[in-house]
Amino acid sequence: MTTTATQDPRGRPAPRGPASPGAALAVLPHVLRGALTWTDAHRAEFALPEDVLEPHTQVNATLKPLGELAQLCSTVRAATAPGTPEHEVAGDLVTYAWEQVSRGGLLLELLRAEPFAAYPYEIYAAFAGYGLRHEGFEALARPLTATRAWAHTEQHANRQLGLINSERRVGVVTHTDAGGVLSRTWLGGLSEPWTFEGPSGYALTHTVFHLTDWGRMPDRVPEKTDAYLRTWLPAWADGCLESGQWDLTGELLAVAASLPGPAPLELLDAVWPVLADVQHATGCVPETGVPVHEDAPDPYPFIDCYHSTLVTAFAAALSLRSLTDGSGPSRERHTP
Amino acid sequence: MYTTDTTATDIELDLDTALNPGEIDGVYRDSRECAYLALLAGGGALLLSPPTPRPKKG
Amino acid sequence: MDQTHASSPLAGAVHDLATEVVLALRSGDHLATVCGAAGIDEENRTGIAAARVIGADLLLPSVLYGRHPHPGDVAVLDRAVREFPPKPDAPAATAWSHWHMISTLQRFAPPPQGATGPGTAVGTGTTVGTGTTVGTGTTGTYAEPDAAWLENAPWQSFTHQLSVLAPLAVPAAPSAVQRAAADRAVDLARGFVRAVRRRDWLQAAGAGRWLAAIGGEPATLGLERGLDFVELMGGHDPRVTLHVRAARLMAEARAR
Numbered sequence: 001m002t003t004t005a006t007q008d009p010r011g012r013p014a015p016r017g018p019a020s021p022g023a024a025l026a027v028l029p030h031v032l033r034g035a036l037t038w039t040d041a042h043r044a045e046f047a048l049p050e051d052v053l054e055p056h057t058q059v060n061a062t063l064k065p066l067g068e069l070a071q072l073c074s075t076v077r078a079a080t081a082p083g084t085p086e087h088e089v090a091g092d093l094v095t096y097a098w099e100q101v102s103r104g105g106l107l108l109e110l111l112r113a114e115p116f117a118a119y120p121y122e123i124y125a126a127f128a129g130y131g132l133r134h135e136g137f138e139a140l141a142r143p144l145t146a147t148r149a150w151a152h153t154e155q156h157a158n159r160q161l162g163l164i165n166s167e168r169r170v171g172v173v174t175h176t177d178a179g180g181v182l183s184r185t186w187l188g189g190l191s192e193p194w195t196f197e198g199p200s201g202y203a204l205t206h207t208v209f210h211l212t213d214w215g216r217m218p219d220r221v222p223e224k225t226d227a228y229l230r231t232w233l234p235a236w237a238d239g240c241l242e243s244g245q246w247d248l249t250g251e252l253l254a255v256a257a258s259l260p261g262p263a264p265l266e267l268l269d270a271v272w273p274v275l276a277d278v279q280h281a282t283g284c285v286p287e288t289g290v291p292v293h294e295d296a297p298d299p300y301p302f303i304d305c306y307h308s309t310l311v312t313a314f315a316a317a318l319s320l321r322s323l324t325d326g327s328g329p330s331r332e333r334h335t336p
Numbered sequence: 337m338y339t340t341d342t343t344a345t346d347i348e349l350d351l352d353t354a355l356n357p358g359e360i361d362g363v364y365r366d367s368r369e370c371a372y373l374a375l376l377a378g379g380g381a382l383l384l385s386p387p388t389p390r391p392k393k394g
Numbered sequence: 395m396d397q398t399h400a401s402s403p404l405a406g407a408v409h410d411l412a413t414e415v416v417l418a419l420r421s422g423d424h425l426a427t428v429c430g431a432a433g434i435d436e437e438n439r440t441g442i443a444a445a446r447v448i449g450a451d452l453l454l455p456s457v458l459y460g461r462h463p464h465p466g467d468v469a470v471l472d473r474a475v476r477e478f479p480p481k482p483d484a485p486a487a488t489a490w491s492h493w494h495m496i497s498t499l500q501r502f503a504p505p506p507q508g509a510t511g512p513g514t515a516v517g518t519g520t521t522v523g524t525g526t527t528v529g530t531g532t533t534g535t536y537a538e539p540d541a542a543w544l545e546n547a548p549w550q551s552f553t554h555q556l557s558v559l560a561p562l563a564v565p566a567a568p569s570a571v572q573r574a575a576a577d578r579a580v581d582l583a584r585g586f587v588r589a590v591r592r593r594d595w596l597q598a599a600g601a602g603r604w605l606a607a608i609g610g611e612p613a614t615l616g617l618e619r620g621l622d623f624v625e626l627m628g629g630h631d632p633r634v635t636l637h638v639r640a641a642r643l644m645a646e647a648r649a650r
Contacts, residue, residue, distance in 0.1 A: 192616035194590040194598075194623070198366035231580060231612050235587040238550060242592070243364035247387055288385050307387040347443045350404040351478060354447045356485045359554055362592030 012329040024268040027276035028320050033312035035077070036089045038283030039069070045302045048100050053109055063110075063123060065306055070097040071126040072314040075214045086317065094130055101127070104134025111140055118153055120164060121145065125166030129213065136172065150262065157184035158203045161210035168213070178220075182211060187225065193232040200249060201236065201286040205251035208258055215258040215318045229308060231311050233264065237271050246278050246289040246309035250315045257318035268319055284309045403579070407434065407444035412632035415448065418455040419639045427464040428452060429610050436473045445474040449491045450498035451561045451636060458643045463502055471497055487558045490571055496536050501606070502569075540569035545577075551584020552578060554585035560637050563607035565644060572614025573609065579610035583617075590620065595628020599637035606641035609648060618645070 046069050052062050070093075077090035104127065111120045113263050121144075124137055127262050144150060145167065153163065161179050166176045182188040187204045196204075208229075221229075234255050240249040253271060256264050278291045284305040286292070292299040299305075410432040418428055429452070434441030439445075452471045456463035465496040475496055480489045494498055542554060556563075562571050575582060582601050589598035602621045605611045621638050 098394075192615045192620060193587045193614065194616070194620050196587070196591060228614050231583070231614070232587060234549070235584040236593070238588050239362070239364065239591040242362050347403075347404055347440060348478075350402045351443045351446060352488075354404060354408065355488045357558065357599070360592075360594050362594065364591070381553065391579075 013092070018221075019315075021265070021269060022048070023270075024265075024272035024319060028316050028323070031272070031279055032076075032086055032275050032313055032316035032320065033208060034279055034281075034283030035285065035309050035316065036086055036093075036283070038309055039073075039093060039306075040089050041314065042302065042306070043069075043096055045306070046097065048106070052106070053113055061303065063119070066097050066100055067119075067123040067126050068146055068307065068310055070094055070123075070130070071214060072310040073097070074126065074130040075216065076317040077130075077214060079321045083179070089214055090313075090317075094132075095151065098127055098132050104132070104137050108137040108140065109132060111144075112135060115144055115150065118155070122162060122166050125169040128171075129169035130157075141170070142172070145172055145175070156203065157181050158186075158207040158210065161185070165210040165213055178211065179222075182207065182222075182225075189227075190224065190228050195234060196232070196236050196239070198245065201240070201245075201248050202251070205248070205255050208255045209251075211243065212258045214314075215254060217259040218258050221260055226261070227287035229255060229259060230264055234267050234270070237267065241274050245287050246275065246285055246291075247311055248286055249275055250285065250308060254311065254315035254318050257315060257322040259322075263270075263319070263322035263325075265323075268323065272316075272319065279312065285312045403440050404443050404447070405425055406439050407432070408447045408631060410434075411441075411444045411448050412636050415451055416506050416632050416635045418638060418645065419458070419636070422455070422459050427466045428437065428455070429467050430464075430472040434470060436469055439477075442470065442477050445470045446478040446495075449561045450472075450495045450564075451640075453498055453502065454564070454636070454640060456502065456559070457498070457567075458640065458647075468499065469500060471495060473500065485545060486539055486541075487555055490541075490559055490569075491561060493536060493539055494559075494569070497569075498565065508643070538570055541574055544571065544574040549578070549581035549584050549596070550588060553582055553589065553601050554597060556582060556585070556604050557589070557597040560600035560640075561602045563600075563604045563640070563644075564606065565647065575604050576608045576610065579605065579608060580612060582608075583611040583615045586611075586615065586617075590624065593627070595624050595634045596631060596637075598624045599628065599634040599641075602638040603641040603644075606645045606648075 016206065044068050048062055048066060052242050069187055073090040073093040077087055077094060080087040098104075104124065106136070107124045111117075111124075114120065121141055124141070127133075148238065153160070155163075160176075161178060164174045164178050164181065165175065185203060185207045186200045187207045191200065191260075208221065209215070212218055213220075233252055237249060237252050240246075240252060251273065253268065253275070256267050275285070279285050280292060280299050281295065281297065282297065284300060285308040286300050286305050287308045292304075411428065411434065412426040414426075414431045417431070418426055429441070429445065429552065432441070432444075434445065436442070450457075450471070452467055452474075453463045455461075468585055477491065478492075480492045484492075504512055544555065547555065556571070562569055563575070582604055586598055586601040588607065589595075589601055599621070602617060602624060605615075605617055606621075611617055621641055625638040626633055629638075
């Protein structure tokens with residue numbers, strides 16, 4: 001899997017197939033369905049263990065995947081049409097995750113155990129944004145999120161945007177202005193695009209996810225940020241494809257589909273068919289590396305593919321929405 | 337100096353390659369995190385953050 | 395991925411020649427002979443082949459400083475044109491670099507009696523004679539090779555091919571390649587970003603040189619610092635330094 005420029009025997013570059021118009025729309029419904037089918041079939045692996053609240057339990061292997069299941073499936077649900085199988089499965093999965101946290105009761109217990117941690121609130125906000133609320137959790141969170149300490153939580157700027165988005169979802173006054181925080185992110189600083197790599201790439205995608213409430217509010221992307229992303233996303237996605245960073249590729253596609261205005265057609269048409277080829281017949285997508293194409297019920301360990309598969313479903317749902325909403329000239333070539 | 341003459345065929349083959357080079361293989365390497373001077377290595381879960389870094393086989 | 399390793403006598407000669415061009419660009423000393431300093435004369439076939447690889451950049455110091463080239467360098471370039479013409483099935487890029495060598499020779503040739511000046515001949519971009527005053531003389535017209543393929547090439551291979559044709563990125567040297575570059579500055583800028591991310595410093599330097607020559611890149615690219623970075627990372631290959639220095643000289647000239 002490389003995107004190295006190819007040449008015919010006479011040395012003229014051969015046009016690369018993927019950029020054909022309509023290529024994204026041709027694969028997206030199948031990609032979305034496959035990723036959701038895999039997730040649904042593996043829902044038990046998102047289940048929280050009995051000792052989830054114990055201090056020794058790894059939150060990154062328990063609460064993080066479950067929170068992501070809730071967050072990404074709630075976006076898929078919002079981006080798909082009622083009555084479609086995708087809409088129904090996504091809704092089922094959010095409900096499943098809500099039951100795993102005892103309809104919020106477990107999150108309250110978590111908050112009582114770690115009242116000064118931000119992550120219980122962020123996980124709760126994933127549900128609250130979907131309309132699933134827990135009165136007791138909010139009662140305890142309310143004074144905590146009103147403290148000076150909360151407003152001065154030390155963390156990366158992109159994650160601070162995540163907190164602001166969580167506050168918006170829960171419906172409390174945000175502890176600071178999103179615009180000021182955005183300007184401190186790698187993306188908001190309109191960083192030199194040739195400094196892009198994995199860590200800045202993930203910082204960038206999460207900046208957009210938090211800013212747009214996971215793709216629901218594209219108009220929150222400032223114009224200069226939009227132009228910057230439309231200009232450079234193709235270059236970054238190309239490198240992710242060549243280096244087999246499928247998870248980051250999916251996140252960049254979700255970003256592309258979260259921009260205000262027309263979908264960046266050329267980019268979606270060039271990249272989606274490649275990611276579709278990487279997707280296994282069972283619907284899962286590996287995080288990185290050489291894809292497995294052989295028949296196997298579970299070609300990758302859960303921990304190596306659940307995130308990228310959820311991201312693929314999320315990006316596919318947003319891309320379908322973006323490609324089938326409205327029309328008009330793309331701003332892809334607009335330069336800041 | 338490198339400019340000792342070799343056979344015409346060698347030179348012409350080398351020349352064709354030099355005039356029309358293919359792309360080199362891309363080399364990708366990301367920055368690592370160094371916890372030096374960091375107060376906390378991972379202060380709590382990063383909800384909805386990038387996949388948790390894990391040692392890769394191979 | 396060391397692109398400078400002298401894997402062949404030709405690669406070594408290219409390295410030496412590029413090094414001398416860089417020195418001449420740095421000093422601005424038009425009296426020096428690039429080929430002489432690299433130990434290349436008209437009788438040295440490997441050296442002539444190296445001159446074919448470096449192409450019109452052999453005379454780049456004169457082009458950028460607006461001075462007359464050393465006759466020895468003109469003679470070697472002329473010899474390279476005649477010794478290694480593109481084969482009928484040669485790649486388009488090879489035909490283009492050959493064309494550009496001829497047009498550069500023409501640029502420095504005194505106007506033949508009764509003809510228009512060489513600048514005018516180059517400027518028309520369609521018929522370029524090498525003139526009878528250059529070396530032993532290659533006469534006749536030489537039309538621009540085909541460039542339509544560049545218009546439809548994906549931005550990745552477009553940038554790669556343009557980078558191979560970086561010697562064409564000089565001021566006042568219009569060509570279909572240069573027009574294609576100007577039409578696709580954003581694609582070239584994306585290609586620059588891609589090349590840096592792949593650590594293909596030579597391609598990045600070539601793409602950056604084109605952007606410096608034509609302008610129009612998105613402001614967020616940060617080309618100036620990007621070129622500094624490329625030179626520091628890839629400058630062990632004198633061809634990288636050559637392109638970066640050419641880019642800086644052109645950017646400075648544009649800024650004036």
